[in-house]
Amino acid sequence: MRYRTANLDDAPALIKLYKAVARTEGGIARLEHEITPEYVDGFLERSLATGLIVVGEHPENANELIAEIHAYKPGPQTFDHVLSDLTLVVHPQFQGKKMGRTILTIFLEEIARNHPDVGRVELIARESNEKAIALYQSLGFLIEGRLEMRIRTTDRHYEADIPMGWQNPNFEF
16 A cells, blocks of 8 residues: 555545545545535645645555545634644545554654644544544544534434544644
8 A cells, every 4th residue: 555645636536535435424524415526626725735635545556545634724823733624534445454544643643753833633523433533542632522413414313523633742832
């Protein structure tokens, strides 16, 4: 498996990956029809400009992506030390094979090693995604609250979102 920084040419492969992940209930908080070129171009451009985006290539086809993680600065200078909206996706056929852990570890190591201006990485995970929450906690993310009734599932039930944060041990104040 090869992991690398994404580029603008990855947009079509990212759309395909995100659509595959969105078909699985309980993962990302988007439905398949919400995965549009505008959505993908938006996070891709913001991550390349102000954050970090890493992709994992299919072991047999480098043009196909099977994992992706990104986060970017939210905007105001007050939050210039924060990468926000961290999103991690792994193609359903490759889940349970430690690819999420691997790409998240690569992402956090890159922040710690080469981004001393980033003091914090934050994300929000749906409460039913216990595997993801456990993964994030195992790599140093802390649960920082609970946002009740934030997610409406396709069967019209509601669940909480769990905000989590990680602090860069090499942050230079």
